[in-house]
Amino acid sequence: MTAAPALEAVDLTRRYQLEGVAVEALRGVSLSIGQGEFAAIIGPSGSGKSTLMHLLGCLDRPTSGQLRVNGVEMSHLTDTQLAELRNKTIGFVFQSFHLLARTTALENVALPLVYRGVGKAERRHRARAALESVGLGHRMEHRPSQMSGGEQQRVAIARALVGRPKVLLADEPTGNLDTRNGAEVMGMLDRLNSERGVAVVLVTHEPEVAEHARRQIHVRDGLIELDTAAEGRGA
Amino acid sequence: MRGRESFGMALEALRVNRLRSALTMLGVIIGVLAVVILVAVGTGAKDAVEKEISGLGTNIILVVPGRLSVGAAPTQSKLSLADVAYVRRVVGDPSKVTVSLQSGETVRVGGTEAFVTIVGTDQNLTNIFDRPVDKGRHLSETDVDTRRRVAVLGSEVADKLFGDLDPIGRQLTISGARFRVVGVYGKVGQTFGVSRDQEVHIPVTTAQRLLGIPRVNGIAVGASGPDEIEPLQSRVVAALADRYPGEQFSAVTQTQLLGTIGSVLGMLTGVLAAIAGISLLVGGVGVSNIMLVSVRERTREIGLRKALGARQRDVLSQFLIEAVLLTTLGGMIGIALGVGGALAIQALTPVPASITWWSVALAFGVSAAVGVFFGVAPARRAGRLDPVIALRAE
Ligand SMILES: Nc1ncnc2c1ncn2[C@@H]1O[C@H](COP(=O)(O)OP(=O)(O)O)[C@@H](O)[C@H]1O
Ligand SMILES: [Mg+2]
Numbered sequence: 017m018t019a020a021p022a023l024e025a026v027d028l029t030r031r032y033q034l035e036g037v038a039v040e041a042l043r044g045v046s047l048s049i050g051q052g053e054f055a056a057i058i059g060p061s062g063s064g065k066s067t068l069m070h071l072l073g074c075l076d077r078p079t080s081g082q083l084r085v086n087g088v089e090m091s092h093l094t095d096t097q098l099a100e101l102r103n104k105t106i107g108f109v110f111q112s113f114h115l116l117a118r119t120t121a122l123e124n125v126a127l128p129l130v131y132r133g134v135g136k137a138e139r140r141h142r143a144r145a146a147l148e149s150v151g152l153g154h155r156m157e158h159r160p161s162q163m164s165g166g167e168q169q170r171v172a173i174a175r176a177l178v179g180r181p182k183v184l185l186a187d188e189p190t191g192n193l194d195t196r197n198g199a200e201v202m203g204m205l206d207r208l209n210s211e212r213g214v215a216v217v218l219v220t221h222e223p224e225v226a227e228h229a230r231r232q233i234h235v236r237d238g239l240i241e242l243d244t245a246a247e248g249r250g251a
Numbered sequence: 252m253r254g255r256e257s258f259g260m261a262l263e264a265l266r267v268n269r270l271r272s273a274l275t276m277l278g279v280i281i282g283v284l285a286v287v288i289l290v291a292v293g294t295g296a297k298d299a300v301e302k303e304i305s306g307l308g309t310n311i312i313l314v315v316p317g318r319l320s321v322g323a324a325p326t327q328s329k330l331s332l333a334d335v336a337y338v339r340r341v342v343g344d345p346s347k348v349t350v351s352l353q354s355g356e357t358v359r360v361g362g363t364e365a366f367v368t369i370v371g372t373d374q375n376l377t378n379i380f381d382r383p384v385d386k387g388r389h390l391s392e393t394d395v396d397t398r399r400r401v402a403v404l405g406s407e408v409a410d411k412l413f414g415d416l417d418p419i420g421r422q423l424t425i426s427g428a429r430f431r432v433v434g435v436y437g438k439v440g441q442t443f444g445v446s447r448d449q450e451v452h453i454p455v456t457t458a459q460r461l462l463g464i465p466r467v468n469g470i471a472v473g474a475s476g477p478d479e480i481e482p483l484q485s486r487v488v489a490a491l492a493d494r495y496p497g498e499q500f501s502a503v504t505q506t507q508l509l510g511t512i513g514s515v516l517g518m519l520t521g522v523l524a525a526i527a528g529i530s531l532l533v534g535g536v537g538v539s540n541i542m543l544v545s546v547r548e549r550t551r552e553i554g555l556r557k558a559l560g561a562r563q564r565d566v567l568s569q570f571l572i573e574a575v576l577l578t579t580l581g582g583m584i585g586i587a588l589g590v591g592g593a594l595a596i597q598a599l600t601p602v603p604a605s606i607t608w609w610s611v612a613l614a615f616g617v618s619a620a621v622g623v624f625f626g627v628a629p630a631r632r633a634g635r636l637d638p639v640i641a642l643r644a645e
Contacts, residue, residue, distance in 0.1 A: 075558055076639045096562045103560020114555045118267045130256050131560040
C-alpha cells in the first residue's frame with residue numbers, strides 16, 4: 017500500500033468577485049505533490065501562484081474542484097478543523113516574513129504550538145531547538161526589528177518547522193532578500209527537504225530560485241502550462 | 252488554546268501598546284471614578300442629615316403653621332403661647348410639649364461680641380430633645396413664669412464669649428438687655444448645616460418681651476413611644492385646625508423628615524450615579540472604537556495567527572479578553588482613585604463622603620460588562636477575518 021500524496025488537487029478553480037467583475041485566478045489546476053517531494057511553482061506575477069498556494073495550504077476554499085491533504089478531502093472539513101489541519105500538517109513561509117513585531121524570536125517560533133495546546137516549558141524547549149536548527153541559537157530573545165531580513169526569514173522557517181509539518185509552503189521566500197541571504201534561505205529549504213523529508217512547495221517568479229527544486233510547475237493565467245514531473249513520466 | 256494563553260496574549264498586546272491602552276482606559280477610569288465619588292458624596296450627605304435628625308432626640312413631632320414641604324416659603328406664624336397651652340391640654344401631659352421662638356441677635360460680654368441664634372423656649376425642652384447641660388442648670392418653670400433674664404449657652408458661644416472662664420453666674424448683654432448665665436450645654440453639633448452649639452436659650456416669655464414678638468415659631472411634642480407618634484400627630488393637627496378654621500397646620504415627625512430627606516437625597520445620588528454612568532458608557536464606546544482600530548491595524552497579525560492554526564474562537568477570545576481587560580483594569584484604577592478621592596474629600600473638605608461597597612462592586616461589574624458589550628463586535632470581526640485577505644493586506 018502506497019501512502020497518499022501529501023497534496024492532491026483535482027481541477028481546482030478559484031474565482032474572485034471584484035466590484036461585480038469576476039476574476040478567474042485559477043481555471044482548473046490538477047497536481048499531486050508526493051510525500052517528501054520538492055516542487056517549485058513558477059510563473060509571472062499575477063498568474064495565480066499565490067492563489068494556488070493558499071488553496072494548497074487550506075487557507076482558502078476553491079470555487080470548484082477537490083483538494084486532498086494526506087488523503088483527506090478538505091471540503092468536508094469545517095473552518096475549525098481546517099485550522100487544526102494547518103496547525104499540524106502545514107508550515108508556511110511568506111515573502112514578507114510575517115513575524116509578530118515586538119515579540120521575541122523564541123515566542124514567534126513557539127506560536128504554532130500555542131494553538132496546539134502545548135505547555136509553556138515544552139514550547140520554549142522545542143522553539144529553542146528549532147531556532148538552533150536554523151543557526152539562530154544566539155538570537156532567541158531578539159525582536160524582528162533587531163534582526164536582518166535573512167535572520168527574520170530563518171526565524172519564519174523555524175516557526176514553520178517547530179510543529180513538524182508534512183508540507184512546507186513557501187511563497188516567494190527570497191523575494192525580500194539579497195542574493196547572499198536568499199541563497200542561505202534556499203540552502204536551508206534544501207536541507208530541510210533532504211534531511212527531514214518534509215515536502216516543500218516553493219512559489220517563485222525567478223527561474224534561478226526554482227532551479228533548487230527537482231520539479232518545476234509552470235503556471236500562467238490560472239492554468240498549469242508545464243509540469244516537469246508529468247513530462248518526466250511521459251518521456 | 253487554553254484560557255490562560257488568551258489571557259497572556261491579551262495582556263501582552265496591552266503592554267505592547269501601553270500609551271494607547273492607557274488612553275483608552277482613561278474614559279473608563281473617569282467614568283468609574285465619577286460613579287464612586289458621586290455616590291460616596293451623595294451617601295455621605297444622606298448619612299449626615301439622618302444622623303443629625305436622629306441626634307435631636309426620639310419620638311419628636313414638630314408642629315409649625317402653614318404647609319410644610321421641601322422648598323416651601325416659611326409662613327408667618329399665628330401660634331401664640333395660648334395655643335401652646337391649648338396643645339398641652341390636647342396632648343394631656345404638659346411636660347411633653349415645648350415651644351420655640353428664634354431670632355438672630357448680637358450678644359456681648361465686655362468687648363467680645365458674637366452673633367448667635369436666640370431661642371426662646373421653656374423648661375420642657377429637655378423632656379423632648381437630647382440636650383444635656385455641661386455646667387449649671389437648664390431653664391426652669393420659674394424662669395419662664397417670672398420672665399427671668401437668664402440664659403443657657405451653646406458650647407461654642409460659651410467658648411467664644413468667656414474662653415477659659417467659668418460662665419456660670421456671669422453677665423452678658425443680648426440686644427442691650429443684661430442676662431445672667433445659668434447653664435452651658437454640651438456639644439451637640441449641627442442640624443441642616445446650622446450649628447446648634449451657637450444657640451443661646453432664654454425663657455420664651457422673656458424672649459417675646461425682648462424681641463417684641465407676641466408669637467412663637469413652633470411647638471414640639473414628645474410622644475411616649477413610637478406607636479404613639481402617629482395618633483398624637485393627627486390629634487394635634489386636628490385640634491389646631493379646629494381652633495383656627497381655614498388655617499393650615501403641619502406636624503411632621505422625625506421619621507417623616509428622615510423619609511422625605513432620605514428619598515430626596517437618594518434620588519439625587521441616583522441621578523448623579525446615572526450621569527456618571529453615562530460617562531462610563533462613553534468610555535465603553537471609546538474602547539469599542541480603539542478595538543476596531545486595533546483589529547484593522549493587526550489584520551496581518553490575525554491572518555498569520557489563523558495560518559498557524561488559530562481557530563475563529565481563539566482570535567475572538569483574544570480580542571474580547573483584551574477589551575474586558577482594558578475596562579476592568581480601568582475600572583480598578585478608577586475605583587482606587589475614586590476611593591482615594593472620596594477619602595480626600597472627607598478629610599479635607601466639610602463635604603461628607605461615605606464609600607459604599609455596592610457602588611464599588613457596581614462600578615467594577617459595570618466596567619467588566621462594558622468591556623464585554625463593547626468588545627464583542629470588534630472581537631467577532633477579528634475572529635471572522637478571512638486569513639487570505641488578512642495575509643494579503645499590507
Ligand atoms: N482577493 C482578491 N480579490 C480579487 N482578485 C484577486 C484577489 N487575490 C488575487 N486576485 C487576482 O488573482 C490573480 C492571481 O493573483 P495571485 O494569485 O496573487 O498571483 P501571483 O501570486 O502569481 O502574483 C491576479 O489577477 C490578482 O489580481
Ligand atoms: Mg504572489
